[in-house]
Amino acid sequence: MRIAVCGGVYSNPWALRAFIDDARRNHADRLYCLGDLGGYGAEPDAVWPLLTGNDVICVAGNYDVAIASGAEDCGCGYRDPRDQEYAEMMYDFTLRTTNRRFAAWMGTLRTERREKLDGCDVHFVHGSTTGLNDFWWESLPEAEHRRRVEASGADVIMCTHSGLPWIKRIGDCLVVNVGVIGRPANDGDRRVRYALVDIDDGVARARIIRLHYDWRSHAEALRRAKFPEAFARTVTTGWWTTCLEVLPTRERAKGRFHLYDSSVPRLLEPLGLGEDAWPDPDPSIPVRSLWGSPLLPDHIWYTRPPIGVDDLTEAAAGCAISHVRPSDGHSPVMRYIGEARRPLPELTLTDQGWSWHPRLTSEPPFLAHPAEIPPLAAFVDAARSGAVEVLLEELQAQNLLLPPNYCAG
Template sequence: MRIAVSGGPYGNPYALQAFVDDARARGCERLFCLGDLGGFGAEVNALWPILTDNDVECVAGNYDVAIARGDTDCGCGYRDAKDNEYAQLIYDHTLATTRRDFAAWMGTLPTERRETIDGVDVHMVHGSTLALNDFWWESLPEEQHRLRAEASGADVVLCTHSGLPWQRQVGETLVVNVGVLGKPANDGRREVWYAILDLDGGRPTAELVPLSYDWQAQAASMRAAGLPEIFTETIESGWWTTCLEILPPRERSRGRFHLYRSTLPSGFRPADDGWGEGASGGAMEGDRPVVPLFGTAYFPSRLWVYTNFHCNLACDYCAVASSPKAAPRTLSATDFHALVDEAVDAGFTELYVTGGEPFLHPGIVGLLDYATTRLPTVVMTNAMLLRGRRAAGLSALAGRKLTVQTSLDGATPAAHDAHRGAGSWLRTLDGIRHLVDLGLPPRVALTETPDNTDEIPAVTALLAELGLPAGHFAVRPLLRRGFSEAGAEIGEDSSIPELTVTADGLHWHPAGADLGTSPDLYLAPGGTPLAAGKELVTERFFTARLNDGSLPRPVHCAV
């Protein structure tokens, strides 16, 4: 036998009728609905005749139980105040508009259904086998899947409450979350989902079916009822705009929106923390109450690219262990160009080119030439190799959106040379002067140590004498990474991500881009698309945030 099983219609009669028609056209002999008849759309009463006229067999969801009893809330199981605010708003509307005879009918529905169909033991629940409003997410640990499957022991368990379709074999049990009809699956598609099960011969198989329906009519119905635009936007865009905090990190990372705007402290802005202008990007524009993580202060839209790892210096506190003996791990021009193009497509607004010493890359001027045609670009250098053809090439780029940044760790040679090598202070100072002459006054960063803290005012004065604007100098902390055995500890749970690309792959932060000394900040191998990298960062960000509840902090690598 072939059966069709849907999740919550959520007051969407257009999708429910499309489900009936599509399932019958595909040869389904019995149709089931796993509950939550109201809860997002405006026309809950229009569902009743569709269900009864087409013999759709229902179990009750938490919404149906609450509406039947006249409860004050939906019992959805949300834990976040903002999630509950939106849930309460639509529940109040549904409770007020649902016919009482329909509500009474909901009260007659069982909260689970179990029967043997063609020799297959099928268990239908709303949330899970543990609770009516339990969220059975695909990303749950394996032991949590086993706990829920073993609580039933059926051949097939069907559920819906989380709203996202998936299927997997858990031991001897096929588990299928059938999705919902009431709204899209947070995947950017307007279609909704249901499941078809073939049970012939006692060997169950499932297919998750995307379902087209008249979403324009549903959106118009919601607007006519005066529902908030944030609900209608989900119908029209395919992206969830409410109830975000309930989503686990993996599921949340796949959506377009990740945070309520109200969770972004007004004092926590990229420009205030030295991340550079424009890091908040378009995500903060408009009055939508939700934003993507990417483009906010928590995940700036700048991309770091290591062109190479070898360096003419061997600084004893280099966070990525660069030196003349380091393996070069050089990016080719072809790969660099493709990466820049991909960065533009992925929404990055700034490019930071670093190393090693980038000016040891044989094609560095050509790389910067290409990069500055696509994005504002910053190149990090120790400023010691800017002569000859390199200087001529840089001079030609002076009118572009190119910024050069270097390091000066003292007002006199002693503090600087103690870590970067004898004679390096004088050569860096000469490089700064040369950049000013080329029309590229550099930004300068000082890595603060106990040896140079007292020299910071003198460095500020020295740079002013060299003609650098006041905003071109910043102090950054010493980090315990790479060669450094002292300094601040950073990790995914304590530092804001800045997606970084090397020849080895993708990394959480530029200060942890050496795979040999910072394997904990490694994200994915080379060739991984930047879009996938953004998703990985988002997932790991929320994993860390949910683990301890704290917010990460910025770690300055750039002025």
């Protein structure tokens, strides 16, 4: 048996239609949707006939439960004021424009589903096995993964809600976060994701499918409905410009944007800097990248690099880094943030790995070199993401940024 499973339709009928067509082309025997039919999009009613007319088996997400009951909010649990503002705006629009017959249909959906498929016990949930709006991130500690698996006991667990797909075997259980089809996965790719799962005599194998759809029409509908540009920009670029709060540091560091404009004054104050030290590069969206900021300059220093300097310079240029210099005799002074006196990073390449600062190369690198150097652009990008992750962890530890909220319940 082959099943196709999507999540997070988010009022995006163009992506839902593409999912149905692609699943049929891939000879899926059954199609499933794991909920959150509204939100983030401008056409909620257009998804209902596509679901019912193509026998898509649905479970309810937190958005669907809220819309069905006419609740005051989506139950997303955002704490950041900007995320909460956007969530309220989108929820109010969805509640107002969703046909009440569609809303009543959502109210008939179960919030989880369990089926025996070709010898496999498959558990379909929205957030996780422990909560409807629980964010089941790939980067969670192993104990947190096991806790969610043990709460189910199924052979296969299918989930969504977090928006980022992954596949992981935890003990004897195959867990598949199918991602969402309503918006991209914060990796610069406009395509959306769903999962194909093959089940044969009790054994399941899964893969994540990247799905092309008419993103231009989706973005145009958002703009026509007069939503803030941030919503359409995610669709047109593949990078999240909202919902940053929920992302753990590892997942957030892989994106282009890492924090909200509103966070900037609080981050600059310990450095004795005013807001003019970090001009807003794009006022049409409310988010910024740490990379190239006063907290993480777009510099690469090197000493005993494992690759040629010309190759390093070329790879850095591919990542929009023009400052590549030897550290000997040119090392910048160390700047610190917060009471813990953690130095701010100046990305430094040595023969051992990527160091935090040219003056700290005697310490173990924060990112050691792999056995084989990957393609150079990916080599530099991994270091940049690693530095952002460590910096985000430090900023959260010093209460300068909100830590992620794994479960809104």
